[in-house]
Amino acid sequence: MSDNIKRVLENIKTLTPHEKATLAHCLIASLDEANEADVDDAWAQTAETRFAQLESGKVKAVSWEEIKLGLKRKA
Numbered sequence: 001m002s003d004n005i006k007r008v009l010e011n012i013k014t015l016t017p018h019e020k021a022t023l024a025h026c027l028i029a030s031l032d033e034a035n036e037a038d039v040d041d042a043w044a045q046t047a048e049t050r051f052a053q054l055e056s057g058k059v060k061a062v063s064w065e066e067i068k069l070g071l072k073r074k075a
Contacts, residue, residue: 012020053059 012023015023050059054061
């Protein structure tokens with residue numbers, strides 16, 4: 001465990017409930033931001049790959065009407 005984390009854990013006892021909630025919120029928000037960046041990068045890569053597949057003719061586009069019809073047939 002890093003010294004920074006040890007200091008934070010030692011000082012948590014001195015925080016008010018409101019300060020603890022603020023700290024928890026900030027920690028969780030920082031995790032969300034990191035995950036969002038990864039998700040955004042993954043979606044961008046997926047979009048680029050799918051577009052390249054469409055452009056090359058490797059895959060065929062399907063209309064929304066075709067998708068809905070297929071779903072109705074399965075139901």
